[in-house]
Amino acid sequence: MTKATPFLMFQHGKAQAALDFYVATVPGSRIVSIERFGPEGPGPEGSVLRATVEIAGQSVMAHDSFLDHSFDFTPSWSLFLECDGESEAEQLFAALGEGGQILMPLDNYGWSRRFGWVSDKFGVSWQINLQ
Template structure:
C-alpha cells in the first residue's frame, strides 16, 4: 500500500509545481492540461477558459511522487489540517530547502535543533501548503 499526496489548486497548479520543481530539485513526470484530454472534461471540472489549466501533474521528489491539479469546481480552499513532511540528509540541505519553500510564504517554526532532529522547521509556502522540513536523525 502506498499513500501519495495529491494537491488541488484554484488555477495556479502550474505555478506551484514549477516552484516545487525549482525549490526541491524535482522533475516532472506528467503534465497534462485540460485541453490535452481526449474527451472534453465535464463543465463542473473545467469551466470555460480553463483549457490551459492543469488537469493532472506529477513531480518526482526523491522517492516521493507529488501530484496535483487545478480544481475548476470552485470548491478548492486553502489546504489545512496537514503538512507535507520532507526528510533531508543534512543541515545544509535543510537550510536550502527551507529557505526556498519559505520564499513568499510564512515560517511557522524556524529551523533549529530539536530533541528528535538536529534540524527541524515548519512553514506554509506561498500557495498555502504546509511543510515540515527535518534532517533524519
C-alpha cells in the same frame, strides 16, 4: 492493487507555477506527466487537469480546480523532507518559506538537531528535518 498517492488541489490556476517551483527547489524532483483542460473545458483551457510529479522521489498528483472552494490547504497535512546536510535544510527552509508562513522556525526541538515547518506561497505545508 490499491495504491495511495498524495493529491494537491490548487485553486485559481496555480498548479503549474507550484509544480515548477517544487521541481526547481527540491532535489530529486521532476514532472512526470501533465494533462491539461482543452477548449471544451470544463476547466480553463491549458490549466492542469491532472499532473503527476515526483517530489524528492515521492509520487504526488496535482490538479487545478475550476470550482471555487471555501477550503484550501491546511498545515495538518504536509510533505516531510529529510535532509542529509544542514546547508540543504537551511536552503529548503528559506526557499519554501519565502512568500509563505513560518510555522516553526528551523531549530533544535529535541527530537532533531534542525527541524522547521513552513507553509509555502501556494499554501502547501512542508516539514524540513535534518537527519
